[in-house]
Amino acid sequence: MLNGYACCGSLSHSYALFCQMQQQEGLEIGKRTYASMLHACSCAEALDYGKIIHMYVIESQLNTEDNLARNLIQLYAKCGRLDMANRVFNNLLSCDTAAYTALMFGYGDQGESSKVLELFSRMLHEGINVDEVVVSSVLKATSIEGSDLDVVRLVHTLMEVDGLNYDFHSNTLLVESYVRFDMHEDGNCILFNSLWKCFYTPGQLTDLEYAKASSRTLDKLFVSLLHCCSILQDLDLAQIVHSLFMECDKKWDAETVCSLIDVYASCGMLDDSCSVFKASVSHPVIVWSSMITGYVNHGRTSDALQVFYRMQEEGLQPDPCLCSNILKAFSCPAHTFNGRVLHTRICACKCGSEKIIKIALIDMYARCGSLSDAQYVFNTCFFSDKMTWNALIAGYACNGYLQEAFEFLQAMEKTGCKPDASTFVGMLKGCASFSVLKIGKLVHHLVLEFDCDFNFFLCNSLINMYIKCGSLDNAETFLKLTPHLSKAVWNLIMSGHIESCCSEKALLLFQRMLCAGIMLDNSILVTVLRACSSTGTLSLGMLLHSYVLLGKVKRTSYLMNTIITMYSQCGDLEDAQSVFHKSNAKDAATWNAMIAGCAHNNDFDLASRYFTRMQDEDMRPDTITFLCILSLCCHMGNLEDGLYEFNTMTQSHGIFPxxxxxxxxxxxxxxxxxxxxxxxxxxxxxxxxxxxxxxxxxxxxxxxxxxxxxxxxxxxxxxxxxxxxxxxxxxxxxxxxxxxxxxxxxxxxxxxxxxxxxxxxxxxxxxxxxxxxxxxQHVDNSPCSETDDKLVRLKLGMMSCGYLPCF
Missing domain, CATH: 1.25.40 (Serine Threonine Protein Phosphatase 5, Tetratricopeptide repeat)
Known part of the structure; x- marks a missing residue:
């Protein structure tokens, strides 16, 4: 009976029966009963009940039992008490794969990805078997932490050696990991290997009959491959997989249709997504949801709304996840009216009172700036748990009502709902956006008072808040207090110094980062190149360019554009042009970087030539392009050309100023x-x-x-x-x-x-x-004191040419 209640999630009934069992003399409670109770406590995140059960487990001298220990680790990890979970883990006589997995999940859920990677290293050192679940946890951790590519490659090697590469989920995560590190070739390689093994390896799906016999396996394979194509945004591979699926003469199930819609949408081919949608025989809710999500992700809100209404007209009820997704599409002031109409339609559905929808509504109204509506939705909730409080607090904070958000935070605490890292992250974002250091410091104090785990997101939010509020010293204290900072945190602090016009300090931090053994990646390189641009540090910029040319990182368009900007900002327009002409794939941003470089060096003729060539090569100028041209006209005092380009922008190119x-x-x-x-x-x-x-x-x-x-x-x-x-x-x-x-x-x-x-x-x-x-007003006593004389000569020269210098 107790196990039945526990499986149904009825903790109160389970606990009542458990207490009755405790009161009966001579009745010995076994491991299975304790395991059921701990599982029920874990599902309900009932920490207090779980502690009581833990006490009984210790009294029964069962605390070293592997199965119960795993349940205890899961309980404490899910309730956010990683210290307790770690204590149980360390008290185990022998740790198996399941124990490691339970603790890894806990750290992963709390954003403590560095701890996940530490546990993974410990597993390998102790010779513990690695399974698909461990691989999944580690690959997810690399996405949050932004760790070295070597970790991903190590996992990939283990998958191949241990035969784990046939697990579709792990394969997909591996592709995602390579894409995050801009290693698209490796991701493509995994996809091709999967196709080869399944269709061309002897004995494995080599003929159509075997393919039909292994229908379910093949369905899973196609869905996995299509998901990988979606991550890679590789249209050619997606079309190959689609063709192979058609050759197998299989009926399209809902999951496959969704995967096809998703992959074409991710590649920007919404018309193809729509064709797949129309060609499918049946349209269950998940298929409608995929089509709507595709429109939402591409900003086509009116199309998304029409499909949503059509679905309802056909008598289908949207699920909470779909409602939540479509509400996100209307989360801006311009869509407030449509958001309210959508709110009315959703309330008429069976799922209108679901928690996920209430949270999405609070978030939508907050992003629309309609806090009264957000407050109304919150007040109509039959429940006020941590997630609804967090949504309301973040809404007020992000709209600049920080005092009110702080008062809600205090009210949340009074109701017995303890704030967590997500609560404080929402508050800190508001403090950063509006540069309110006083409340930001109060929030930091509360983080320490509530003994919150300094996970990746919370640490980043605190640093970002101090940087945006101009308190760089406080941001730097994290470098001293936190022993192992990730690349992302180093990058954030360096970027903050650059934005605060302290690029020299950013370069000094870069040196410290290298001494700490942190490897370079694209994001770090872009940040340091920006610092080189600001300070005119051409020598370091050239060194970093050489590092890129050696193939140490992926030559992304954004990185190469930053190199062009660095050379032009340092006055080396010749090298900037060289990098530009060697770029294989020039997008609008590449042309803009070159035109902006010409503008920075006051070369109007060269900028005009690049502007003309850009249009000759069928590349449409955008708002940034015209901003560069107008800035150059402004610097040159060229009123006639400036007004001409301004009028051309609106009349010929349809760009609104x-x-x-x-x-x-x-x-x-x-x-x-x-x-x-x-x-x-x-x-x-x-x-x-x-x-x-x-x-x-x-x-x-x-x-x-x-x-x-x-x-x-x-x-x-x-x-x-x-x-x-x-x-x-x-x-x-x-x-x-x-x-x-x-x-x-x-x-x-x-x-x-x-x-x-x-x-x-x-x-x-x-x-x-x-x-x-x-x-x-600085008096120069440095070896470069002759700069004063140079400035005087420059001033006289400018005045002789008719300029009125301001120095």
Missing amino acids: TFEHYNCIIDLLGRTGFLLKAADLLYSLPYIHNHVGWMSLLSHCKLHESKDLGNRCINHIVKDQNRNASGYLLMDQVLIHSQHETEADNLKELRTGVNAWKLPGVASIEINDRFFSFHV
């Missing part, structure tokens, strides 16, 4: 002396807070000594950001140049009164592998 495009034109008009036209354009724009535009115009008011327009600019700037000293300093120079010293003094008092401040401007240069930094 963005905030940045308008600001380029405003800067260009101001630079060429058309201040009033620039002001009129600013007033006509729909952007309420255009701090960059007004600052740009104010800088030109200084150049052209336009005090009245400068006053209008400073009023707008102070209204948006009254504590940013940049506007005050520019206006101060406008007033001094126009000889209004009294007004300048009043402005200084106002700036002091609001405690306005700004980071001092800084520039750096590399000479003989040494960095030299120059700050505003």
Whole structure:
């Protein structure tokens, strides 16, 4: 009876019977009963009940039994008490594969992928057998941790040696792992091997009759192969698998149809997905769901909605997972109305009150900015568990209502629902987005108070929060406190320093990372190349380029574009062109990088030639392309060409100007002396807070000594950001140049009164592998003091050419 209740998930009834058994004298409770109770506690995540059962297990001296130990590990791991799970594991007299697997699952669920890899290493050292479940856990861990490719290759070798490569799930995970490391060739190799073994190896599906006899195995094979093709986004391989399936003259089951729809959608062939959908005889819910998900993932929300409505018109009820997916498609302010209509339709379904749907609704309304609706959904929940609280708190935090989110966090605790890592991650994202350091520190304090496990996501969120709030010192403390940081964390800290204009420090961190034994990958290389671009460190940039040419990493388009940018930013336009011309697959971003490089080096003719060639090769210019061209026109003061390209962008290419495009034109008009036209354009724009535009115009008011327009600019700037000293300093120079010293003094008092401040401007240069930094009002006593004389000569030369330098 007790086992029956436990299997049905009725913990309260199981526990009541267990207590009755304990009270009966002479009745000895066996291992099977304890195992059933622990399994029920694990399913219900009932930690307190589980601890009581654990106590009885110890009293019965059964705590060293392997089966019960595995159940205890699963219980504690599922309840987030990895310390207790680890203690049970360490007390085992002998650890078998199942015990390792149970603990690996626990660490994997909590994002502690480094621990999973440590356990895997320990297994190999102790000679414990590795099975498909262990392989699955380890490959998933490499995806979260971003570990070295060597780990994936080791697992691949073990799979082949131990004969595990016939497991479809492991095969799929292996392909995913290689794709994550940009090793598409290895992923393709696994796919071809699977096809070869199944269709061309003697004795294995060599004729059609055997294929039909092994129908279920073949179905699983095709689904696995199609899923791998989807991960690789390899249309050619997908079509080969599809053709082989057709040759076997098999009926399409729902799972195969879904796989075909998914693979064509992932390759961008939605029309082919639609053809497969229409060709299938029956349309169960999962097939409709695949088609809708394909549309959702490609941003075709109206098509997704139409298919969803058609499904309901045919009398089919959507499942909770489908409802959750389609709600995500309407999670932006522009789709608030459709989201509400969809909410009404879903509520009419049987699954409308499911927890997963309630959470998706809270998330959708929060992302739409409609927090009152999100709050209403939360209030109508019959349950307020950890996940619903987390969704509401994250919604308020990500919309900037951090104080309210913090109050909800406290209310959550009062209801007896303990916050976890996911709760704090949602809060920290909001603090990072709105640079609210005070609440971010409070959240960090709560993380320590609740003794949360510092998993990968929580650690990254804390670092990201401190970086976005400008507290780089606090972010760096994680380097000292955490002994084994992943590549992703190193990359995050270096990126934060670059975004905070501390690229030199990022390069020093790069040296520390190499000393810590961390290997380079594409993401690290891109970050360090960005730092080289900012600091003009051409020598290191060339060294990293050589590393790429040696074949140490995959030459992705993004990486090669970054190398082009690095060379052009360092003034080496010749090498930038060389890399560009050697690129095999040039996408729009590659052309943009080259055009931007020409713009950075003020070579308008060369930029124009690349712009023309880009269109000649049937590559459509995008918003970034025109932004590069307009920026170049702005730097050159070329008003005629700038206005021509701006009009061409909208009239000939159908590209709607963005905030940045308008600001380029405003800067260009101001630079060429058309201040009033620039002001009129600013007033006509729909952007309420255009701090960059007004600052740009104010800088030109200084150049052209336009005090009245400068006053209008400073009023707008102070209204948006009254504590940013940049506007005050520019206006101060406008007033001094126009000889209004009294007004300048009043402005200084106002700036002091609001405690306005700004980071001092800084520039750096590399000479003989040494960095030299120059700050505003910095007196140079370095060996490069002759730079002052050089600046004076440059200033005189610019003035002789009709320029008005600002230094």
